Amino acid sequence: MNLGELKRVLQDELEARVLVPGDNSRAVTGLSVEESGDSWLLPGDLLLVQRPDSGERWTGLLAEAGENSSPAILFREKGEDGSKKPPPEEVLAEARRRGVAVIALPGDVSLGRIASMLYREGQRGNDLLKLSHRASRELGSVSGDEVSLESVTARVSGMLGRPVVLEDAVGRLIPASPEDAQENGLISALHEHGLRASRGTAGVEETRRERRDRYARLPEGFLSVPIERWRVGSKEGRELYWTPVGEKTPSGYLWLDLEGHSLEPEDVVNLYWARRVLKTELEKDRIRLETELGVRGDFVDDLISGHYGSVDLLLQRARYLGADLTEGALVLIVDIDDFARYLERRRLKEPAIQELKRRLADAVRLQSREVFSNFLTGPRSDNVILLVGPSKNESAEEIPEKAHLLASRIQRYVRGLLPDLTVSVGLGRFTPDPARLSEAYSEAEVALEIGHRIYGPSSVSTFERTGTYKLLFKVLQGDPQELETFYAETLAPVVHYDERYGTELIHTLTTYLNNDASTVKTASELFAHRHTIRYRLDRIGELTDLDIEKTEDRERLTLGIKAMQLLGRAPNRPSPISDR
Known part of the structure; x- marks a missing residue:
C-alpha cells in the first residue's frame, strides 16, 4: 500500500484530516508508536503519536521521521476540551519541506483499527493467508524422534531465512544445532554482552529497551507479534531483537538476527506460528524434565532417609x-x-x-x-x-x-x-x-x-581432604557450645585484637603454621622482615597465653584456627590449615 491509498482509506473510514499531503507514491510498510531513544523508527513505518504539547516536540518528531524516511505522522486530534488543535503552522511548513505527510485522526481511533487498514483484503491478504496455513502445517508436522527444541528452532530459522536462538525461562540458550552454536553470530553476541531476555536489562550497561508491535493483515483479521529491540553499546552499537514465547509469564524467548533486514508481514506470520509451536515444545520439555527429576528425587530422598x-x-x-x-x-x-x-x-x-x-x-x-x-x-x-x-x-x-x-x-x-x-x-x-x-x-x-x-x-x-576439620565439625553439630568455648580459650582474643586495631596477627599465624613453623618462609611469603614476624608471634602468645614454640600449644592454636573458621569468626578468611 502506498501513502495515497492509505490516505483515501483513512479519510473515507475514519474521517481523517490531511494537513500536509506528503508524497502519495511512498510505500507504507508498517506502523510504529512513538518511543524514546534514537533511531527507533524503521523506513516505511507510519509514525503514530499523541498530540505533542509543544512545537519543540513536533520538530523532534519531524527530524526523526525525515532521517528515517517515514512517509507520514499520524496523531489523534483532540484537546482536553474536545476541540481540534492542529500543530503550529511553522511545524506544518517544516513537514512540507521534508516531504512528510501530517494526518489528524479522531481521538477515539484505536491502534488496532489503524493497523488493520495497512493490508486490505485482496491478493496480498490471500497470499498471507496461504502462508499462514503453510507455516502452521510445516511447524506442526514435526513429529516422532525429530521433536526437540533444537529441531523446532532449526525449522523456524529456515522459515525466516535468518539466524535465531531460543532462550528458555532461566536463560539457557538453545541454538538450531551444535554446529549453529559455533557459527551463529547472534549467540556469540548474546554471550559477549551477557544478554538474556529472562533477566531483563539488569546489569547490562548502555542498553535501551524499545517495544513495538508488528502486524500482518489477513482476510479475516490481523496477526500481531510483539518485538523488543535492545541496542548494545554506543549509538552505532549492535541492535538485538527478541519476541516472548507465551503470554504474561513467558515460557521462553526467541532472539532474531534482523541486522540489515526489516521485519516483513511474511515474517510476522511465520513468527506468530513459531511462537505458538515453541511454547508447546517448551512446556512439553518442562513437563518431561519435571516428571523425570521427580522420580529421581524420590529415589534420592529414600536413599538418604533409608526408607x-x-x-x-x-x-x-x-x-x-x-x-x-x-x-x-x-x-x-x-x-x-x-x-x-x-x-x-x-x-x-x-x-x-x-x-x-x-x-x-x-x-x-x-x-x-x-x-x-x-x-x-x-x-x-x-x-x-x-x-x-x-x-x-x-x-x-x-x-x-x-x-x-x-x-x-x-x-x-x-x-x-x-x-x-x-x-x-x-x-x-x-x-x-x-x-x-x-x-x-x-x-x-x-x-x-x-x-x-x-x-x-x-x-x-x-571428605578425605577435610582432615581434622570434619572432627571439629562433628563437635559443632553435636555440641556447638563446646566448640565456642574452645575458640574463646584460644583464638578469640587475637581475632578481637585484629578487628580493633586492623592488624594481621591471624593471617600471620596461619601462614606460619602452613610453612611448618618457619619464620624465614613466613617472612618471605608475607613480604615482611623476620623480626616483624617474630614480634607478631610473640604478641599472639601474650594474647592467648600459649607458647607457639611448644608443640602442644602450637597444636591448640592450629585447632583454634579451624574452630574459628567453622564458626565463621575469621576476620579475613585465612586459608585453611593443612593436616600434617
Whole structure:
C-alpha cells in the first residue's frame, strides 16, 4: 500500500484530516508508536503519536521521521476540551519541506483499527493467508524422534531465512544445532554482552529497551507479534531483537538476527506460528524434565532417609533409572551458593524458581554424561545429588579423581549458563558397599558444609581432604557450645585484637603454621622482615597465653584456627590449615 491509498482509506473510514499531503507514491510498510531513544523508527513505518504539547516536540518528531524516511505522522486530534488543535503552522511548513505527510485522526481511533487498514483484503491478504496455513502445517508436522527444541528452532530459522536462538525461562540458550552454536553470530553476541531476555536489562550497561508491535493483515483479521529491540553499546552499537514465547509469564524467548533486514508481514506470520509451536515444545520439555527429576528425587530422598525397603529393591530402582550401583558408588553434591540471596536479588517467581532447579539438575546430568557412563542424578531442595558407580570405562580407583574434575566442569558450565549464579561441590569417599550409600551421602554433605565455611562460594571439597576439620565439625553439630568455648580459650582474643586495631596477627599465624613453623618462609611469603614476624608471634602468645614454640600449644592454636573458621569468626578468611 502506498501513502495515497492509505490516505483515501483513512479519510473515507475514519474521517481523517490531511494537513500536509506528503508524497502519495511512498510505500507504507508498517506502523510504529512513538518511543524514546534514537533511531527507533524503521523506513516505511507510519509514525503514530499523541498530540505533542509543544512545537519543540513536533520538530523532534519531524527530524526523526525525515532521517528515517517515514512517509507520514499520524496523531489523534483532540484537546482536553474536545476541540481540534492542529500543530503550529511553522511545524506544518517544516513537514512540507521534508516531504512528510501530517494526518489528524479522531481521538477515539484505536491502534488496532489503524493497523488493520495497512493490508486490505485482496491478493496480498490471500497470499498471507496461504502462508499462514503453510507455516502452521510445516511447524506442526514435526513429529516422532525429530521433536526437540533444537529441531523446532532449526525449522523456524529456515522459515525466516535468518539466524535465531531460543532462550528458555532461566536463560539457557538453545541454538538450531551444535554446529549453529559455533557459527551463529547472534549467540556469540548474546554471550559477549551477557544478554538474556529472562533477566531483563539488569546489569547490562548502555542498553535501551524499545517495544513495538508488528502486524500482518489477513482476510479475516490481523496477526500481531510483539518485538523488543535492545541496542548494545554506543549509538552505532549492535541492535538485538527478541519476541516472548507465551503470554504474561513467558515460557521462553526467541532472539532474531534482523541486522540489515526489516521485519516483513511474511515474517510476522511465520513468527506468530513459531511462537505458538515453541511454547508447546517448551512446556512439553518442562513437563518431561519435571516428571523425570521427580522420580529421581524420590529415589534420592529414600536413599538418604533409608526408607527403601531392602538393598535389592534399592539397586533395582537404580537400574530402572539407568545406573548400576551393585559395586557401590561415590556421592557428589552440587549446591547453589547462598540461594536465598540469589532469589532475593533476581526476584524470581515460583515457576521460574522451579525451572531454575530443573535446569541445574539437567546441567549436572549433561556434564556427568561427558565424564562417566554409570551414574544417577537426582534433585533435592536447592542442590543436585550425583551417584557414580564403577563401569567398564571407570574403575573404582579412578572415580574420585575424575569426580573432582567433573566438579570443576559443572562449575564452569553453570557460570556460562547463568553468569550470576555459582555452585559449590562436596564429594564423599567411594564406598563399595551399596548398603552404606546413605553414609557416603553424609560424607559428601559434611565436605560441602565445611567447604562453604572454609572456602566460601564456588568451593570444591572432598571428605578425605577435610582432615581434622570434619572432627571439629562433628563437635559443632553435636555440641556447638563446646566448640565456642574452645575458640574463646584460644583464638578469640587475637581475632578481637585484629578487628580493633586492623592488624594481621591471624593471617600471620596461619601462614606460619602452613610453612611448618618457619619464620624465614613466613617472612618471605608475607613480604615482611623476620623480626616483624617474630614480634607478631610473640604478641599472639601474650594474647592467648600459649607458647607457639611448644608443640602442644602450637597444636591448640592450629585447632583454634579451624574452630574459628567453622564458626565463621575469621576476620579475613585465612586459608585453611593443612593436616600434617
